[in-house]
Each structure stands twice: as C-alpha cells, then as structure tokens.
Amino acid sequence: xxxxxxxxxxxxxxxxxxxxxxxxxxxxxxxxxxxxxxxxxxxxxxxxxxxxxxxxxxxxxxxxxxxxxxxxxxxxxxxxxxxxxxxxxxxxxxxxxxxxxxxxxxxxxxxxx
Amino acid sequence: xxxxxxxxxxxxxxxxxxxxxxxxxxxxxxxxxxxxxxxxxxxxxxxxxxxxxxxxxxxxxxxxxxxxxxxxxxxxxxxxxxxxxxxxxxxxxxxxxxxxxxxxxxxxxxx
Numbered sequence: 001x002x003x004x005x006x007x008x009x010x011x012x013x014x015x016x017x018x019x020x021x022x023x024x025x026x027x028x029x030x031x032x033x034x035x036x037x038x039x040x041x042x043x044x045x046x047x048x049x050x051x052x053x054x055x056x057x058x059x060x061x062x063x064x065x066x067x068x069x070x071x072x073x074x075x076x077x078x079x080x081x082x083x084x085x086x087x088x089x090x091x092x093x094x095x096x097x098x099x100x101x102x103x104x105x106x107x108x109x110x111x112x113x
Numbered sequence: 114x115x116x117x118x119x120x121x122x123x124x125x126x127x128x129x130x131x132x133x134x135x136x137x138x139x140x141x142x143x144x145x146x147x148x149x150x151x152x153x154x155x156x157x158x159x160x161x162x163x164x165x166x167x168x169x170x171x172x173x174x175x176x177x178x179x180x181x182x183x184x185x186x187x188x189x190x191x192x193x194x195x196x197x198x199x200x201x202x203x204x205x206x207x208x209x210x211x212x213x214x215x216x217x218x219x220x221x222x223x224x
Binding site for chain 2: 004031033040041042043044045048050055056090092094099100101102103104105106107109
C-alpha cells in the first residue's frame with residue numbers, strides 16, 4: 001500500500017478562522033513533507049519532518065504551524081490566513097535512507113475568503 | 114543554485130508520437146532526479162527517477178536520459194497516448210530532503 005491520505009479534500013475558511021489539515025500514511029515512512037501548490041505552478045516545499053522532528057522550514061509564515069504527533073500523522077494548523085494563501089496543500093512521505101521515492105497525497109484545496 | 118529549469122512550458126504531440134521534456138540544474142550536490150505526472154485536481158505521482166551514476170533508465174514507454182557533465186536530464190514518452198495528457202514536473206533533491214521542482218510542462222496528446 002503506497003497511499004498517503006489527506007483530509008479534508010476541500011476547505012473554505014475566513015481570515016479569522018483556525019483550521020487544521022491532516023495527513024496520514026501507514027507505509028512506515030519516517031520523512032513527511034508539506035507542500036503548497038498554486039494553480040499552474042510547481043509544488044513549493046514548506047516543511048519537512050524527519051523521524052517526527054522538524055528538519056526543514058522553508059521560511060514559512062507563522063500563520064502556518066506544522067505538527068507531527070507520531071510517525072504516521074502530519075498536521076498543518078492554519079490561523080489568520082490571507083486570501084493569497086488559497087492553494088492546493090500537498091502532503092508527501094518518503095521511505096527510509098535506502099530510497100528517495102516520495103509519495104504524494106491527493107491534496108487539500110484551500111480557499112481563504 | 115537550487116533552481117531546476119524545465120522546457121518546453123507546453124507541448125502538443127500527436128497520438129503515437131514521442132514527447133520530449135528537458136530539464137537542467139546547477140547544483141552538483143543533487144543526487145536524485147525524479148519525474149512526476151500530475152492530473153488536474155490530483156497530487157503528483159512518481160513516473161520514473163534516476164541517480165547521476167546512470168545515463169539512462171527505461172520503464173515501459175518512459176525513458177530518462179541523464180547527462181551529468183551537461184547537468185541536464187530529459188524525459189522521453191514513446192508512443193504518446195491521449196491518457197498521457199497531464200502536467201509533468203522534473204525535480205531534484207539532495208539526500209531525499211529538499212526537493213526542488215521544475216516549473217512544469219503541460220502535455221497535450223491529440224487523438
């Protein structure tokens with residue numbers, strides 16, 4: 001099973017709301033990623049967790065707060081977002097040191113009003 | 114130095130033809146070069162990947178050619194089909210950590 005699941009599929013929120021995106025994988029992967037993808041653009045790396053520790057934060061604004069509660073779960077907490085944060089948010093996971101293959105989830109389509 | 118360039122931006126190919134997409138990089142520390150296929154509203158899916166110690170890799174109709182000295186790599190799709198119509202991204206990473214994507218190529222295969 002090479003599946004990465006993401007919930008919700010779609011999310012509409014106001015600029016004062018607090019919401020969370022959830023990502024789950026049961027492949028035993030120890031690296032998990034959040035990406036942001038705008039229309040007709042490539043995915044942009046936001047955060048990388050390695051063995052449940054944040055290893056890369058690509059200068060993402062503090063209104064995005066990642067969390068890795070355990071090796072299978074990755075959350076992205078959202079607060080006080082701006083309309084320009086509307087995008088497809090993708091989660092990915094990668095296996096151990098012997099493989100660099102990333103598996104992507106289907107994404108959460110976020111609209112900020 | 115972290116940038117990956119990709120061309121063409123869009124490509125139209127007749128069914129049965131060969132689709133060729135090219136990428137170039139600057140950072141010689143990159144050690145893994147995947148290609149992803151993405152359909153509208155879906156996440157990217159890995160097509161094929163290569164490491165710099167190999168010059169060519171073939172999987173079915175998909176072939177990666179890699180030129181380490183020129184710091185270039187390309188994707189060839191043989192016998193292109195309408196179902197191949199999608200956006201294709203090349204990418205590069207160092208030790209599987211920081212994945213950098215090219216800007217993408219929108220491929221349309223005409224029936």
